[in-house]
Amino acid sequence: MHDLRYASQILAAVKMKTAAGSAAGPITVNVRLSPFSHVRPEGLEETFRLLAENEGYRNVKLNINILEFNMHCRMCGRDSRHGGAVFACPHCKGQDFDIEKGDEFYIDKVEVR
Ligand SMILES: [Zn+2]
Structure with missing residues (x-):
């Protein structure tokens, strides 16, 4: 259930940004996802959309x-x-090789217009 965990983190970041007095215009969130995270981008988008809409964030x-x-x-x-x-x-x-996996997921930037 990484999808839900990541989606919740994104929504929390969006809330923090909008609570800081920004306008409720379109919001863009830039997210970075590792190919090793076991999360498909489409799956994360879908989970996030449902979660966000549930809390009134449609844009x-x-x-x-x-x-x-x-x-x-x-x-x-x-x-x-x-x-x-x-x-x-x-x-x-x-x-025969080593892979440096690094972070699985992080939120780059939340842009509110
Ligand atoms: Zn080689």
Whole structure:
């Protein structure tokens, strides 16, 4: 149920921003999601929409960016960047590599217009 946890965090961020006296115009939330988070962007959007509408927020758009991650190949020693599933080193096709996963999810920015 990561979807719900992330959606709640986004909504909390939106509430904080709107409670600070901003106009209730269109709101855009930029979110970064790791390909390792086990959350599909469509699933997160849908969960968030339901949650937000339930609390009266109907004008919130999610901008979901998939985070890139670094892969270090143990065969050739080179690094490469990826935004999705990877099964082999793009340089040498080696399959012995480390992946730096980093954060799974974070909220980049909440824009209220
Ligand atoms: Zn390699």
